[in-house]
Amino acid sequence: MKKFYGEGLPGVDPGTLKGKLVVIEGPDGSGRSTQIAALTNWLEGRGYAVEQVGLKRSTLIGAELAQAKQGNILSPRTLSLFYATDFADQLENRIIPALRAGFIVLADRYIYTLMARDIVRGAEFEWLRSVYSIALVPDIVMYLRVTPQRLLERYIYRGRELDYWESGMDIGFSRSWYDSFIRYQTEVHREFAKLQALYGFVTVNGMRTPRAVTRDLQTRIEAVISSL
Amino acid sequence: MPATPPSRDIPGKLIAVEGLDGSGKSTQVYLIKRWLELEGYKVFYTEWNSSTIVRDATRKGKKRNLLTPTTFSLIHCTDFADRYERNILPMLKAGFIVLADRYKFTAFARDSVRGCPERWIESLYSFAVQPDITFYFRLPLAVALGRILAGRPELKYHEAGMDLNLSQDIFESFRIFQGSIHKAYERLSRKYRFTMIDSNRPVEVIQEEVRRIIRARIDMADYKGIFRGTP
Numbered sequence: 458m459k460k461f462y463g464e465g466l467p468g469v470d471p472g473t474l475k476g477k478l479v480v481i482e483g484p485d486g487s488g489r490s491t492q493i494a495a496l497t498n499w500l501e502g503r504g505y506a507v508e509q510v511g512l513k514r515s516t517l518i519g520a521e522l523a524q525a526k527q528g529n530i531l532s533p534r535t536l537s538l539f540y541a542t543d544f545a546d547q548l549e550n551r552i553i554p555a556l557r558a559g560f561i562v563l564a565d566r567y568i569y570t571l572m573a574r575d576i577v578r579g580a581e582f583e584w585l586r587s588v589y590s591i592a593l594v595p596d597i598v599m600y601l602r603v604t605p606q607r608l609l610e611r612y613i614y615r616g617r618e619l620d621y622w623e624s625g626m627d628i629g630f631s632r633s634w635y636d637s638f639i640r641y642q643t644e645v646h647r648e649f650a651k652l653q654a655l656y657g658f659v660t661v662n663g664m665r666t667p668r669a670v671t672r673d674l675q676t677r678i679e680a681v682i683s684s685l
Numbered sequence: 686m687p688a689t690p691p692s693r694d695i696p697g698k699l700i701a702v703e704g705l706d707g708s709g710k711s712t713q714v715y716l717i718k719r720w721l722e723l724e725g726y727k728v729f730y731t732e733w734n735s736s737t738i739v740r741d742a743t744r745k746g747k748k749r750n751l752l753t754p755t756t757f758s759l760i761h762c763t764d765f766a767d768r769y770e771r772n773i774l775p776m777l778k779a780g781f782i783v784l785a786d787r788y789k790f791t792a793f794a795r796d797s798v799r800g801c802p803e804r805w806i807e808s809l810y811s812f813a814v815q816p817d818i819t820f821y822f823r824l825p826l827a828v829a830l831g832r833i834l835a836g837r838p839e840l841k842y843h844e845a846g847m848d849l850n851l852s853q854d855i856f857e858s859f860r861i862f863q864g865s866i867h868k869a870y871e872r873l874s875r876k877y878r879f880t881m882i883d884s885n886r887p888v889e890v891i892q893e894e895v896r897r898i899i900r901a902r903i904d905m906a907d908y909k910g911i912f913r914g915t916p
Contacts, residue, residue, distance in 0.1 A: 467754050467800030517751050518760070521741055532770040534812060538763035545755045587808035591755055 459556070463590020469553060471593060476556035477681055478593060480567040480658075481674075482649070483601030484642055485623045486608040487663045488670060492601070493563050495671045496678065500561055505682070508555035511565035515546035526622065533578040540571050541588050548592065556593075561682065568592045569600075569656065573648035577641065578628060596681045598658030599674055600649060605642035607664055609635070697777030698903050699814060701788035704822030705867055706844070707832035708884045709891070713822060714786045716892045717899070721782060727910035729776040733787035734764060752848065754799035761792055762809050769813055777814070782908050789813050790877065794869035798862070799849065818902055820895060821879035826867045828885055830860055 459471040459478075479496075481489050497507050513522050522539050525531050531539065555562050568589040575585055603611075612619060619634050621627065625641025626634065653660065661673055700717070704710040714730070721728040745751070752760070776783050789810040796806045834856060842848065845855045846862025874881065880898060882891060899905075 464802040464805060467802075517745070517756060531767065534770060535763060535767040538759060538766050542756055542759040542763055545753075545759050546751070549753050549755065550751070584808065584811060587805060590805060 460594050461590065462592050462594055463587070465593075466549060466553075466591055469549075474553065474556040474593070475559045477561045477597075478552065478556060478564065478595040479561060479678055479681065480564045480569075480595045480598040481601065482566055482569050482598060482658070483663060484603065484608055484645065485620060486611045486617075487601040487603040488667060489565055489601060491667050492671060492674060493565055495667070496563060496674060499671075499675060500563075500678075506555075506558070506560045508551065508560045508562045509565065510547050510551050510562060512540065512570070513543055515543040516550070517546040518543050533575065533580065537571070537575045537578075537580055537585075538588075544568065544571065544589075545591060552593065564595070567595065567598065569598065569649065569652050569658070573645050573652060576648045577625065577644045597677060598656065599677060600653065600658055600660045601663035601670070602646075602660050603663040605639045605646070608642060609638060695774075695777045695814075696780040696907070698782045698818075698908070699773070699777060699785065699788075699816040700782065700899065701785040701790070701816040701819045702822065703787060703790045703794075703819060703870065703873075703879065704884065705824060705826070705829040705863060705870065707829040708822040708824045709888065710820070710822040710884075711786055712888060713820070713882075713891060713895060714784055716888070717895060718784055720892075720896060721784075721908075725910055726905065726908045727779075727781045728784060728908075729772070729781045730784045731768060731772055731786070733785075733791055734761065752843070754796065754801050754848075757799065757843070757848075758792065758796040758801050758806060758809070761796075765789065765792070765810070766812070773813075780908070782903070785816070788816060788819070790819065790870075790873050790879075793873055794866050798846070798865040798869055815877075818899065819877060819879045820882050820898075821870065821874045822882050822884040822891075823870075823874075824884040826864055829867075830863060833863075834859070 459474045461471055465471065481493060481496075483489050493509060497509065500507050513519050515522075518539065522543055525536070525539060552562050552564070572580075572582070572585045572589065576582060609619075619638055623641070624634050624638040625644075626637055628637075628641065630640045631637045652658075659677060661670065661677075663670060665673075702710040702714045718728060718730050773783055773785065792810060793803065793806055797803045837856075840855050840859050845859040846865075847855060847858050849858070849862065851861040852858040873879070882895060884891060
């Protein structure tokens with residue numbers, strides 16, 4: 458039986474939601490998108506209907522949010538609320554309808570990433586907890602754990618540039634991208650660990666081969682969907 | 686980002702005006718602004734829903750009818766937060782009298798009528814300080830409706846509460862919606878101790894009372910600016 462973290466959304470009875478909400482959390486470079494693609498194939502191969510959602514993908518403000526991040530002109534709180542709006546839009550217009558129709562919703566990150574990032578930027582946990590009390594409690598949350606050093610190696614190996622926000626450059630930890638990245642990712646992980654204790658999610662070692670990680674995730678999802 | 690309003694160690698003063706559409710509050714706040722400017726006080730004026738960044742998204746959401754009560758509430762709060770952190774708070778810290786044509790209570794009233802839990806809305810806006818004075822321009826509902834509807838205006842979808850399916854007729858929907866907003870304001874006025882102003886009187890009579898209240902509640906000498914007239 459689904460429920461909301463708090464009072465939830467006006468007019469939505471979580472009892473009518475039949476599908477399963479599966480959340481994959483983890484930093485950029487932890488292999489989330491690879492895993493979600495693999496899990497989608499696996500689930501669809503077995504005849505389950507899958508809906509993928511993520512951050513910054515809402516029709517309402519997805520584009521504006523991406524644009525606002527380019528300019529780096531929003532205060533942390535404004536950005537935080539912008540993300541909350543994006544999340545709420547997808548929750549109401551995609552996640553809930555899909556669950557109502559009995560889909561398995563694969564969420565590429567959820568409120569925990571949003572909360573951890575904001576807390577590192579000075580937001581108060583209690584405020585965030587209230588903002589996100591509209592969220593549905595997922596059936597399972599799996600956090601792909603990869604150390605900051607390994608994340609950096611993966612970035613460099615793939616010839617990707619470090620992302621301004623994922624390196625926490627807006628916070629001003631250091632003028633060195635390397636130092637800032639390590640420090641930021643370490644702090645985000647520390648916040649995740651705290652959230653994990655509160656919200657109870659599963660940590661999955663993301664520093665193995667993609668196939669090993671997929672098998673691990675499949676076993677855990679299996680336990681959840683067996684009740685479908 | 687503290688979740689509770691900071692202790693009032695900021696030198697400025699915040700005066701908010703609230704009331705129904707048609708209550709005359711915008712006229713009154715304009716006259717307060719003119720008075721303070723002409724007397725050479727440091728004054729800053731801000732209105733609801735006026736920052737540029739979020740405006741496009743709000744417009745798109747309204748036009749395409751994408752907004753639910755929750756996203757309506759969040760997008761307006763985003764807009765407000767931007768204005769608050771960019772304008773209102775810096776001006777208060779700089780020692781200005783800030784005049785806000787609608788403040789967070791507008792959101793409390795509208796969002797609660799749309800079905801958002803009041804506790805959630807209050808928590809959402811908990812970063813915004815309580816005003817030093819909140820004027821509530823109070824008018825019998827029928828009078829406020831009469832003022833707005835007399836000219837058969839072009840009502841906007843959300844303004845008329847059309848998203849709530851109150852009536853197919855936009856004017857009827859507006860009447861019902863404003864009635865609920867009126868009730869919400871009455872409740873909020875007690876909870877947050879608004880300063881009630883009887884708005885069913887001539888403009889200049891109301892303005893005289895408002896100025897008297899401001900003079901009595903704020904030590905005006907602290908807000909004399911270096912400019913005379915409009916800077």
